[in-house]
Amino acid sequence: MSVRILLRLWASALLTVLVIIITAFFFLSDGQVFFAPRLPPGFPSIPTTSGFAAPRDNLWKDLSESEVINVLQYLHTVPNTLNLTAALNATLRDNFVQGIQLARPPKTSVQSFIHGTTKAAPPRWARVAIHHGTSDEVYWDEYLVGPLPVTSVTEIQPVKYPHRHHLDHARNLVPDALSFKKWPYSVAREVADITQDLLGSTINDGEELFGLDHDKLELSFRDPWMEDGHILRWCSFQRAGTKAEAGTLLPQGLYVKLDTTTRNPDNWKVLHWYYNGRLYNSSEEFRAAWRSPGFEKLPPNYDGAWTTIEDFSTTQEPSREKSAPIMIQPEGPRYHVDREQQYISWMGFTFYWAFAQATGITLFDVRFRDEQIMYELGLQEALAQYAGNDPMQGAVAYLDSFFGMGRAMFELVPGYDCPAYAEFLDTIIxxxxxxxxxxxxxxxxxxxxxxxxxxxxxxxYVTVSRNTYLVLRTTAVVGNYDYTVDYIFYLDGSIEVKVRASGYIQGAYYIPGESEKYGYRVHDQFASSMHDHVINFKADLDVLGTSNTLMKVDVEPWTESFPWSEGEALPTMGLRRTPIEIECGLNWTANSQSMYIVLDTESTNAWGEMRGYRIMPGSGMGTPAHLTFNGSRTLGKAASWALEDLWVTRQKDDEERSASPRNAFNTDSPMVDFSHYLDGENIEQQDLVIWFNLGNHHVPHSGDIPNTLQHTSASSIIFSPFNFHDRDASRASSQGVRLELPVRNRDTLSSALINYFGHHHQKGLLLREVSR
Incomplete structure (x- = not known):
């Protein structure tokens, strides 16, 4: 069974055994230790930054363990209508607490505190997700509990979703996660003679994940969907792959469609089989066709060395065995960290960070030289939408916050994921x-x-400055993909948000003449499947305050007569400045002929120019992508944010996120429908939010086998000061050198004069005699 589907079942059931299975499936258990490579002699130990303190409490930091216990005791002891069972004793037919985290305070309620005009922090509340399993229709509800700590005034109230107040819960289309695994395996066992003949194997028993026969078959599922009151889903047969690693490379070209309506497996049934371009309306019809003369059998897709990532042989490039260059940190970090308050300071930048299970890391109160830049910067949702000629690739789409981009963050490997000298931080779920x-x-x-x-x-002379920057990095392991998210801070005040992806691609069984429409043949019976990655972020910019305007500056060709051109109109170009007046979606323009700048129109630098921050595509594959096509039946209304490159809306406290993890099973009526955020409001000199997308149109090729490489899948956006300062702000913090070149004066040659600004390592520069 694919990792993504196991994760969905786990997220639905949240049984302890499934948690253990999923954790093992990632081959990373809680508490597992990775060892850093041995450091060379004389390499300094990693210093700490103890003694540094944040100026104020982190209002966005997740609940402490004591706060969680406090809330759980309240939920289980104070009279309410939730009818809860302790999670340790609960089954899927009970109501139990599925998850708990901080309900982040509304922006308007924290302004006076973070700007120092009041010492009273806003009260803390918990956001609690409840699995309701006692009814025939299983659903999730979310509630707010607070203020904390629990006192006589603490209360519980339902979460109200923005613009969707008529929705009070999200339906769970996998009401019985265990049966959703067992019953399809029983279907596969009923056709074991067919799969043995066609695919050379039969299904694994479906009960154990450890010790699976990697040459046997597993089932990979599309997400279920509702149609005419029925819960439907397609299943694909694939080989398990060695240690269940490469299953997404091993589809077998056999598919079955199931109706799993109601909670009772006795009511479930097989609707269709699909094989070699033909749709069969029942198992009996498929079996009869298989037995008929002339039934065409396709060759199986076998596992082998081609799916293995590592090469431990010594017969490859001999230079691989020599030491590669490494970065060192000779005198310890130049940043400062308050671990308790999750606060970081570096070269004029300061910010808080917070963690959430659905979205991972979010930054708050980002400042440069104590001037406001952003209130909030963080991941919202990650989408992958596929195309192909089979029932899986042709309609599958994933909304990864359902799996939990934060809960899928596992241990980073020193010396590989990050430099060996990096500072490592923990998270708690x-x-x-x-x-x-x-x-x-x-x-x-x-x-x-x-x-x-x-x-x-x-x-x-020659003058050169070192380009040093700060990186805050996480990696989320969501099914077959590992997403690495970087927040990068530069000396001039720029901030880059970068996403890289690596892992096994998900592809299709190769069908000559058909697969080429959607990808490339990359092995004997395996073809790549084109897909869109669209990864949404929220940037609540507060450039010098909450009153900002988004200015579009177009680089346009035109003709103009000048006094010196003697009446002749000359072809040239110029700038056209247009403020964006109404909430809208925007795309990067052809030939990069438009700039988007968030300005405070009432603040100017020394030269009378409005101060702002420009938003622009960063380094990577090219311009970040949005969805190739609209109208996906799989996505429904759940991902309208993915239809443009970026959006600008007016900040509202209840428009906290562009998506909800609950959207995945409720795509036609999502809990958060981003399209409602654009309601025609004027946005000039208002509190603006930029929702921007990273990602790419991924068309995998042979170089993606066995794994996609990170440098070919990178996408980023940079927020850069634009007339924000009077000059380049990095001059005060960068390190470099100015070499006054030697000058020949008749028969003598002067020596070079060397001036360093900032710290200099004597071994870092080699000077050679310059002759004329």
């Missing part, structure tokens, strides 16, 4: 009334690029 500490899920480090921040050469 609260799941079914228990806590799990995930070690080293975040890393923080300074790094020097292999290219300078600036350089210039003249006949008289």
């Amino acid at each position: 609260y799941d079914a009334e228990r806590s799990q500490r995930r070690h080293k899920t975040i890393c923080l480090f300074e790094y020097t690029a292999d290219y300078p921040l600036q350089r210039h050469t003249t006949s008289f």
Whole structure:
């Protein structure tokens, strides 16, 4: 069974046994330790940044364990209508606490505190997800509990979704996760003679994940969907793959469609089989066709060395055995961290970070040299939508916050995921009334690029500055993909948000003449499947305050006559500045001929120019992508944010996120429908939110086998100061050198004069005699 589907079943049931299975499936258990590579002699130990304190409490930091216990005791002892069973004793037919986290305070309620005009922090509330399993229709509800700590005034109230107040719960289309696994396996066992003949194997028993026969078959599921009151889903037969790693590379070209309406498996039935381009309306029809003369059999898709990532042989490039260059941190970190308050300071930047199970890391109150830049910056949703000619690839789409981009963060490997000297931070998840500490899920480090921040050469001197930046990094392992998210801070005040993906692609069984429409043949019976990655972020910019305007500056060709052109109109170009007046979606323009700048129109620099931050595509594959096509029946209304490159809306406290993890099973009536956020409001000199997308149109090729490489899948956006300062702000913090070049004066040659600004390592520069 594919990792994504196991995760969905786990997220639905949240039984302890499934949690253990999923964790093992990732091959990373809670508390597992990775060892850093041995450091060379003389390499300094990693210093700490103890003694540094945040200026105020982190209002967005998740609940402490004591707060969680406090809330759970309240829910189980105070009279209410939830009819809860303790999670340890609960079954899927009970009501139990599925998850608990901080309900982040509304922005308007924290402004006076974070700006120091009041010392009273807003009250803390918990957001509690409840699995309701006592009714025939299983659903999730969310409630707010607070204020905390629990007192006589503490109350419980339902969460109200923005613009969707008539919705009070999200339906769970996998009401019995265990049966949803067992029953399809029984269907596969009923056709074991057919699969043995066609695919050379039969289904694994479906009961155990450990010790699976990797040459036997597993089932991969599309997400269920509702149609005319029925819960439907397609299943694909695939080989398990060695240690269940490469199942998404091993589809077998056999599919079955199931009706799993109601909670009783006795009511479930097989609707269709699909094989070699033909649809069969029952198991009996498929079996009769299989027995008929002339039935065409396709060759199986076998596992083998081609799916293996590592090469431990010594017969490859011999230079691989020599040491590669590594970065070091000779004198310890130049950043400062308050671990308790999750607060970071570096080279003029300060910010808080917070963690959520659905979305991972979010930054708050981002400032540069104590001036406001952003209130909030963080991941919202990650989408992958596929195309192909079979029932899986042709309609499958994933909304990954359902799996939990935060809960899928596992331990980073020092020296590989991050430099060995990086600082590592932990996260805690609260799941079914228990806590799990995930070690080293975040890393923080300074790094020097292999290219300078600036350089210039003249006949008289050379000046070069080191390009050093700060990185806050996480990796979320969601099914077959590992998503690495970087928040990168540069010396000039720029911030880059970057996403890279790696892992096994999901592809299709190769059908000559058909598969080529959607990808490339990359093995004997395996073809790649084109798909869109669209990863949505929220940037609540507060450039010098909450009153901002988004300005579009177009680079346009035109003709103009000048006094010196003697009446002739000359072809040239110029700037057209247009403020965006109404909430809308925007796309990056052809030839990059438009700039988007968030300005405070009432604040100017020393030269009279309005101060702002520009939003622009960063480094990576190219312009970040949005969905190729609209109208996906699978996505419904759940991902309208993915239809444009970026959006601008007016900030509202109840429009906290662009999506909900509950959207995945409620796509036609999602809990959060982003399209309602655009309601025609004027946005000039208002509190603006930019919702932007990263990602790419991924058309995998042979180089994606066995794994997609991160440098070919990167996508980023940069927020960069634009007339924000009077000059380049990095001059005060960058390190570099100015070489006054030697000058020949008749028969003598002067020596070079070397001036360093900032710290200099004597071994870092090799000077050679310059002759004329």
